[in-house]
Amino acid sequence: MLKLRRTPRRPATRAPVFFRITVGLLAMLLLGGAAAALLLVLEAGNINRSGGWGWLLVAGIYVVAITVVCSACALCTAVSLFRREPHRRLSIAILIISCLVVSAFGPNLIRAVNRLRRQHNEATRTSELTPRPPADSLPPETIPPGADKSSSAPVIRDVENPQILELQSRLWEAIRAKNAGAFVDCFYVEERFNTPEIREENRNQVEILLRAETIDVEIREIPAKELVEIMKIQKAEPASLVRYSLVPRMKLRIRQEVRNGRVGRSFLIGEQNGKWYIITMAGHTT
Numbered sequence: 001m002l003k004l005r006r007t008p009r010r011p012a013t014r015a016p017v018f019f020r021i022t023v024g025l026l027a028m029l030l031l032g033g034a035a036a037a038l039l040l041v042l043e044a045g046n047i048n049r050s051g052g053w054g055w056l057l058v059a060g061i062y063v064v065a066i067t068v069v070c071s072a073c074a075l076c077t078a079v080s081l082f083r084r085e086p087h088r089r090l091s092i093a094i095l096i097i098s099c100l101v102v103s104a105f106g107p108n109l110i111r112a113v114n115r116l117r118r119q120h121n122e123a124t125r126t127s128e129l130t131p132r133p134p135a136d137s138l139p140p141e142t143i144p145p146g147a148d149k150s151s152s153a154p155v156i157r158d159v160e161n162p163q164i165l166e167l168q169s170r171l172w173e174a175i176r177a178k179n180a181g182a183f184v185d186c187f188y189v190e191e192r193f194n195t196p197e198i199r200e201e202n203r204n205q206v207e208i209l210l211r212a213e214t215i216d217v218e219i220r221e222i223p224a225k226e227l228v229e230i231m232k233i234q235k236a237e238p239a240s241l242v243r244y245s246l247v248p249r250m251k252l253r254i255r256q257e258v259r260n261g262r263v264g265r266s267f268l269i270g271e272q273n274g275k276w277y278i279i280t281m282a283g284h285t286t
Contacts, residue, residue: 074098092205180206186219212256246270
């Protein structure tokens with residue numbers, strides 16, 4: 001009798017589900033990078049005029065995306081190899097590259113997140129420990145009640161102009177140190193009005209302002225109606241009339257917290273030789 005010879009069965013291969021997921025994630029990462037690069041090219045002029053912060057922002061977001069996608073790819077390729085899916089050599093290569101990328105960017109990303117969390121916690125503790133002055137010490141003409149609700153101008157929280165950021169930083173340093181002199185140094189006073197008497201008067205007003213707890217320093221657009229009236233003053237004839245020391249470009253608002261709620265004080269700001277100042281009229285704040 002003839003004996004039939006059995007051929008050995010090949011082990012059944014599973015569908016490459018996790019390998020396909022890995023390829024899809026990498027494709028999404030590449031398409032997102034191409035879209036971001038195209039957007040940067042189209043907006044290059046605006047980004048450069050704004051100080052170039054947009055380049056760093058997009059680069060930071062893309063680094064985070066690369067780290068997250070590579071972590072997911074490493075996990076998917078590991079599962080694919082465990083399931084003995086096809087394309088094992090390519091899966092091993094993707095796994096190794098993904099692990100290298102995560103080890104390169106992951107620790108730096110974690111440190112940055114922890115640093116931001118610590119800064120937030122420290123700022124919260126400082127705000128809670130700062131004593132609040134009595135509301136009676138603030139004269140109503142300096143910080144009018146309900147002033148926080150009176151302005152409908154949009155707030156520009158993400159300021160990208162480095163010169164405006166420098167002015168904000170100088171003001172914050174003066175506010176935290178309760179240094180009225182450093183605050184007055186941010187004023188732009190014309191030479192004809194720059195007298196010791198006016199400086200002392202400005203200093204006294206700022207000392208009253210600094211008694212309250214400042215919670216924010218905002219930059220706002222000047223409302224259109226206000227801007228029309230401001231430019232009437234600035235362009236009035238004859239030229240000998242008192243005008244603003246600089247052409248008003250934006251409005252700076254200091255928001256404060258008192259016992260009865262939140263109040264604020266607004267200043268016009270302008271630019272001179274690349275630096276921004278608080279605008280004065282006849283040496284006094286607007």
